[in-house]
Amino acid sequence: MNLDRTNIVQTWCCSKTSKYPQQILICTHDPTEEKDDATKDAFYAELDRAYERCPSHDIKILLGDFNAKVGREASLVPPSGDLVYMRPRVHNKVVRSTGFRHLDIHSASWLSADRLTRNQIDHVVIDARHASNILDVRSFRGPNIDSDHYLVAAKIRTRLCVAKIARRSVLRRLDIGKLQSQQAKNAFATHVSGLLSRAPSIPEDISDMWALISHSLRASAEVLGFQRSVTRNPWYDQKCHDATAAKDAAYRRTLQAGATRAIVDVYRSRRRDEKRLFRRKKKEQERRGLPIPSHIEVKDAIQRLKNNKSAGANGLPAELFKAAGDMLVGSMHQPISKIWLTESMPEDWNLSMICPILKKGDATVRT
Structure with missing residues (x-):
């Protein structure tokens, strides 16, 4: 759901095969106070549906930007009928982000544009029966997350499954790009043929047949080698x-x-x-x-131009470029290659013809 900067995202954190209750995180960005009632009702109706879809025996945690302050002071209590304040009570929830003693600088989670006002509007809400699972909630001003919100961290304890999960072996990716070379392709085909021909006999069972084929392909593919791990952000120097x-x-x-x-x-x-x-x-x-566009790509781009379209400021329609022949394609390939490298276009390409269409009034009169 997306209602003008309001959204709900549900994340399943534990394996569904676990015999213990699972933890379900529902991340929410609630509407602000000035939003109309229809937007608020639609948002919380979707939040209710997301909450009800979760099994009742699981541990459900609401967290995110609630755009609301919670406290005993009159200035902190939202007005009557505010759904931001009433919604945690509907499902018997506890706001744990305000239940721990911290300094004010460790409680505030949002900094205003004037960098003077700080409020605690990001909260962590959990079922009342699981409230003791959250040991601490505080904000950290040190990490720079490029936002007007501070990083809020929660310390959560839960029971973990003691059964050992067998990890699958990670298959390394083969460097199949080498098959573009005819020499490597012939070597691979020869190796596969040799392994299949050296088999003592053709298995009768279908599983054994496939095992022989897959083993031959896997063993022969090792001739090509494996792909190297791709480094993320190679431009970061x-x-x-x-x-x-x-x-x-x-x-x-x-x-x-x-x-x-x-x-x-x-x-x-x-x-x-x-x-x-x-x-x-x-x-x-x-x-x-990215490589420079080839001669064939330039030719295809010219042939894909649409006919019967108005010409630009130079008065040259698309039909002239399509009927000019291969000599023009070769001439167009040179400036396009230079544009690709220098990222600069001819001055004529920056000209355009603007024809204003007025709804009413005289076009010669400026208002």
Whole structure:
């Protein structure tokens, strides 16, 4: 469900084959107070359906941004009829995020845009009978998650299954890309034929037949070798590491007492620099990974142009490019290859004809 920044995500955390109760996490982002009643009713109706789909004997935990404060003070109690406040009581739940003694800096989970107001609006809610399973809930200001919310961590204890789970052996991926080479392809086929021909006799059982074939393929494929593990984010180099370290250092300075607006501006500047650097590195990596369009691809792109369409600012319709022949395709391939490498286009390609269509009134009169 997605109702204007409100969503419900249900995650099953334990194996369904366990004989012990499972833990089910329902992550929620509740609507704010200024939302209309129809949006709130639809959201909590979907939340009820997600909750009722969970087995009653399992441990269900609600967590996320509830957009509500809980407390005895008059300023913290939501107005009458507020579903954010009443909904945890409907299912006999306990708000455990407010049940532990912590400093104010370890209780607040949201920082306003003025960096002065801090509220605790992220909560962890659990069934009353399992309330003792949550040992502690607090927020951490140190981790930089690039959000106006602080990281909220909960310490949970539960009974685990003592039965040992046999781990399956991880199959390494074969480097089948080498089969594009005719020499490697012939060597693989020869190896498979040799193993199948050396079999003493053809098995009569169908399982034994398949075992012989799969063994021959697996043993012959080892000639090709295995794929190397792919490194994530190959564009992340020392410059990216230094930019992230500078951003984190600026963020830690904003957490210190007496942090001024200039210190906050420095952190925001470091954050913008990091994101700009990451985008540039990703773009360079993508450009290096993709080959230049070939002559055939340019020809196919020209032939796929639609007929009977209005021409651009240069007055050249698509039919002229399609009927010009192979010589034009070769001429078009050269500038397209240069555009692919330099990421710059001719000035004529940046021109366009804009024809405004007015609903009413005189087009010559500006209002």
